[in-house]
Each structure stands twice: as C-alpha cells, then as structure tokens.
Amino acid sequence: MEPRQVKTAADARRIVQERGLRHVKVGVHDVDGVLRGKYLHVDKFSAALDGGMGFCDVVLGWDSNDQLYDNVTYTGWHTAYPDATVRILPETCREIATEPGNLLFLCEFADKAEEICPRGILRRVLAKAQSMGFEVRVGFEYEFFVFAETAFSIREKGYRNLKPISPGFFGYSMLRNSVLSDWYRDLLDLCETMDMGIEGLHTETGAGVLEAALRVRDGLGAADAAALFKLYTKVLAQKRDWLATFMAKWSKDWPGCGGHMHMSLWQSGKSAFFDEAGPQRMSETMRHFVGGQRALMPELLAMVASNVNSYRRLVPGFWAPTAASWGVENRTTSLRVIPGSAKSTRVEYRVAAADANPYLALAAAVGAGLWGVENKVDPGAPVTGNAYEMEHPAETQLPRTLMEAAGRLEGSRAARSLFGDSFVDHYSATREWEEREFRKAITEWELDRYMEII
Incomplete structure (x- = not known):
C-alpha cells in the first residue's frame, strides 16, 4: 500500500x-x-x-x-x-x-482545544465554504533564503556576515540552478515523495534566495503541504550543513520573503470566479470575494503577518503592500486578480509573508472572501499603476505593528463570527505577548546609535 x-x-x-x-x-x-x-x-x-x-x-x-x-x-x-x-x-x-x-x-x-487548533480553524472555514456550495482550490508560493551555514554557526556569528549559497542578485538564474542542480533535484524529489509537489522552483532576486510554487490542490491539503514544505526544506538543508529560513525579512539589504496564496472557488466542477462577460472576466462571486478580502484585511492582518518581523517587510517599494488594495495583474497591490481561462482565473493574496502559519493565513484569506460573498461586498475600482505611490483611504491602511494588528483582530466582530471567540481571544493574546517579548530586547541598532553618542 x-x-x-x-x-x-x-x-x-x-x-x-x-x-x-x-x-x-x-x-x-x-x-x-x-x-x-x-x-x-x-x-x-x-x-x-x-x-x-x-x-x-x-x-x-x-x-x-x-x-x-x-x-x-x-x-x-x-x-x-x-x-x-x-x-x-x-x-x-x-x-x-x-x-x-x-x-x-x-x-x-x-x-x-479544537476551538483554537490552527488546522481546526481552517477546516471549519472550508466547511463554511462547502455549506455555501464552494470548493476552495489553493496554491502556495514561498520565497526563502538558504545559507551555507549551520544552526550553530549563525549563532556563533551573531547572525552577521552570513554566507548565502550563491552571491548577488540573479533572479531566474539558469547558472545558479545548474551549478546547484543537486540541491534543486533533492528538494524537488523530496517534495514529490512527501506529496507536496512543486510546480515551479527558481532563484529569486537576492543572494541565496529561492521561490517555490506548490501545486494547486484543495484548501486543507494545500495548507498541509505548505506547512510540511517549510519544515522539510529546513530539514533537507540542515542535513547538508546548510540553513534555510522563511523569516519575513532577515536583512535590511535584501528583499523580504513572501508567502503568497493563489486561490479560487469552484462549484460543481466549474470556476465560480470566471465570467467571460464580466469586467476583467470576473464573476460577481469573485468581485464579492475580493471585496471581502479587501475590507477585512486590516482586521485580520495578525493572522497573515503574525510576527514582529513580518512588519519589517510591509514597507513601500519592497514588493509588499501597505494598504488593503486590489488590482488586475498588479504586483504593487495586496490582492492581485489574475484573469485568464476558466481554469486559471484566481486571486493572489500578496500581503502574506513566508513566516505565516499557513493554516491561519489561509483561514483568514478564505474566511474574509466568504464573508464578502455573503454580504455582497463591492471591492471598488481596481488600482492601476503603482499602488505604493497612491494615497489610500484611512480605513484601508494596514496596521504598522503586530501589537496594533492584534488589537484590530481582538476587536473584530467579523473575526469572531468567522473563527469563534475562543480563538480570537487566545490568538490575539499570543500576538500581544510576542510584541511584548520583542520590546524587552535591546537591539544592535539601539546600541550602535545611542550608547556612545547620547
């Protein structure tokens, strides 16, 4: 068997x-x-x-x-x-x-404990989708850095002067993936063996950074595969005395790591997102789904930007959004609608980083979309051009810190309706704790800036 x-x-x-x-x-x-x-x-x-x-x-x-x-x-x-x-x-x-x-x-x-179990939370959101007649299909994309370092050496170096497995900016490099073909092959084979198959794997723009797109599958299976992909990528790297990290932003000198989700709803084997006659070939269901995601993104951000470091990535110009916005084939917005055939029409949830818990990030993204469908939320006009350079309505501005995001989640009536009081109370408290722990730390930046001069 x-x-x-x-x-x-x-x-x-x-x-x-x-x-x-x-x-x-x-x-x-x-x-x-x-x-x-x-x-x-x-x-x-x-x-x-x-x-x-x-x-x-x-x-x-x-x-x-x-x-x-x-x-x-x-x-x-x-x-x-x-x-x-x-x-x-x-x-x-x-x-x-x-x-x-x-x-x-x-x-x-x-x-x-099921009331606060991350996988249980996602399972209940997907059951809601099913009760509305929808099947959720998802493909996760992860960016991650790989270093020619060990778990011991990074600590001995104080996390400074780390050696990536390849130097410089070189996105989509055939040179890099040919020189390191044994690593690529081992990772591809591992993912096939463990039922978390990769659709595409390439170098991103940065030293030692890769991007893996996992194959599209049902919502719960996609989250299982995503969670195991992160773990076993690290295992494979450490077994060869390397280290892989999915931190949202490990260095100010290099881009952050996204954990984007491509998703669509289906009914009776047909896309519920595709409408040949609709604007941008979007069905009303898709418009409302995107509308819900946009409307609730500031309230649910703690579930998709879950660590203090997550907010280092959410700054203008770093391929990560700073407001709840949507556009068609626009990578400067937090929601990128990708129109295509009935099979390929989808929305990419771009605000999520690689450090997010995939179960909770997907629960937030799908739950908000379903809320939009239920409430027929209009997403407004799509953003054209560079969303970073535009002024956005105050209500669409994303929280700037984990503490702020935790407070928004705790006070969200929609979150409590979608995920339950027990989860919202527990999870928002854990995020408040995370920021309080951070505030105890004295950073290297503070020492460099203040110790002698001030």
Whole structure:
C-alpha cells in the first residue's frame, strides 16, 4: 500500500504492518505553525487511531521559543498544563523522504482545544465554504533564503556576515540552478515523495534566495503541504550543513520573503470566479470575494503577518503592500486578480509573508472572501499603476505593528463570527505577548546609535 492510498484507520494499520515498522512519527501544528511531535510505538499508534491520545496542551500555551504565555486563559499554570486530546488523521499519511521507509501522520487537537487548533480553524472555514456550495482550490508560493551555514554557526556569528549559497542578485538564474542542480533535484524529489509537489522552483532576486510554487490542490491539503514544505526544506538543508529560513525579512539589504496564496472557488466542477462577460472576466462571486478580502484585511492582518518581523517587510517599494488594495495583474497591490481561462482565473493574496502559519493565513484569506460573498461586498475600482505611490483611504491602511494588528483582530466582530471567540481571544493574546517579548530586547541598532553618542 502507498501512503497516498491511506484514508482510514484500518488503512493506517495496514501500511504500518506491511512495512514492519516499530515506530512512526506523529505531529500537530502549534499556533505559530511549528510542527510539534514525537516518535510513537506502533501499538500506541494503533490504539490512538480509534480513541485519540494525550498531548501536553503547553503546545498551545507557549511561543516559538518555548516561553510560556502569561496572558491566555485556555492553559497555563492556573490549569497545570494537562494533556489535551489529539486525533490522528490517517489521510495525512506521508513517506518521510529523509527517513526512508518511515511514515508521518499529522494530528489535530480535539475537544475544547479544537476551538483554537490552527488546522481546526481552517477546516471549519472550508466547511463554511462547502455549506455555501464552494470548493476552495489553493496554491502556495514561498520565497526563502538558504545559507551555507549551520544552526550553530549563525549563532556563533551573531547572525552577521552570513554566507548565502550563491552571491548577488540573479533572479531566474539558469547558472545558479545548474551549478546547484543537486540541491534543486533533492528538494524537488523530496517534495514529490512527501506529496507536496512543486510546480515551479527558481532563484529569486537576492543572494541565496529561492521561490517555490506548490501545486494547486484543495484548501486543507494545500495548507498541509505548505506547512510540511517549510519544515522539510529546513530539514533537507540542515542535513547538508546548510540553513534555510522563511523569516519575513532577515536583512535590511535584501528583499523580504513572501508567502503568497493563489486561490479560487469552484462549484460543481466549474470556476465560480470566471465570467467571460464580466469586467476583467470576473464573476460577481469573485468581485464579492475580493471585496471581502479587501475590507477585512486590516482586521485580520495578525493572522497573515503574525510576527514582529513580518512588519519589517510591509514597507513601500519592497514588493509588499501597505494598504488593503486590489488590482488586475498588479504586483504593487495586496490582492492581485489574475484573469485568464476558466481554469486559471484566481486571486493572489500578496500581503502574506513566508513566516505565516499557513493554516491561519489561509483561514483568514478564505474566511474574509466568504464573508464578502455573503454580504455582497463591492471591492471598488481596481488600482492601476503603482499602488505604493497612491494615497489610500484611512480605513484601508494596514496596521504598522503586530501589537496594533492584534488589537484590530481582538476587536473584530467579523473575526469572531468567522473563527469563534475562543480563538480570537487566545490568538490575539499570543500576538500581544510576542510584541511584548520583542520590546524587552535591546537591539544592535539601539546600541550602535545611542550608547556612545547620547
């Protein structure tokens, strides 16, 4: 049996038995999109397939640096960090390309924890789409830098003078991808093996930066593939003593890293976005979808620009938007409508960076679009020309900091309707925590600027 054939608990038991495995890997994604997991003995795995298993709920109560939130109610010292139930998802079975023969299964939080589980949030948004008669199709695009450094050497260097795997600006370089063809081939093969296939892979403009476009698929499968792509790109790089980063902006000298999402709605096998007779070949459904995304973007930004560093990228002139805007084939707007055939008509959600949790970023983008369809929100006139140089209405301005974005999310009635009070309260608190942690730090810029002179 092949991993892609696994659909049920019985299938999962069968493939494990056929391979003679003693242990498999299981994991669940936390609020930041980090996969937390373990090796699990096959006996425990078999039992958990039916009844679930316990997983310490601290995974939902700490940040990406394992520091405990002090401002959330779901879990904490006041609850003594009990186990939460997670369910194993047989249909997520994957070959682990870096551990030949072994298998990986994703999990979701259940019961009370399901209210704040990132994958659960997306699943409920997609269920809403289905109840409205829509299927969501998505393709993720990621930009990421790769260094000829290790996890130890970057720290020893203080994150300065890092050596990229290739020098200079050289987008779409056939020279670079030919010289480093073994790395490209290993990454392409890994993604095919792990069911997160790449449609296109090329150098971006910057030293050691690549862009990968993952193949279009259904919404939940696309987010699973995106989350695993980020993890296993890092794994593959570190296994050859390199380091890959999906930070939104690691250096002021180089462009930031986008995590764009191309999406469309379908009904009964036909595009709900395409209308040959409509303006820009956009259907009314697509116009309202884009209208909802534009209207709610300032309120939901914390879900797609989720870290302090995310806001380093959202400045004019860096291929990232600063206002909620849309245009047709316009890469200076936050929403780029791409008109084409019935198959290819879509909207690209360009405000998201590579550091976002793909489950939450997609939930925000799709949820806002569905809200627009329900409320028949008109997107207004499309932007033509350079959106960076235009004045935009005050209500479309994006939050400038994570703290501001967290406050906008917390106060958003639409967010509470789409994602539930428990999630909005918990997630906005985690983003406030993240900025408070940042404010404790004394940056190198401050030391250089103030220590001697002021």
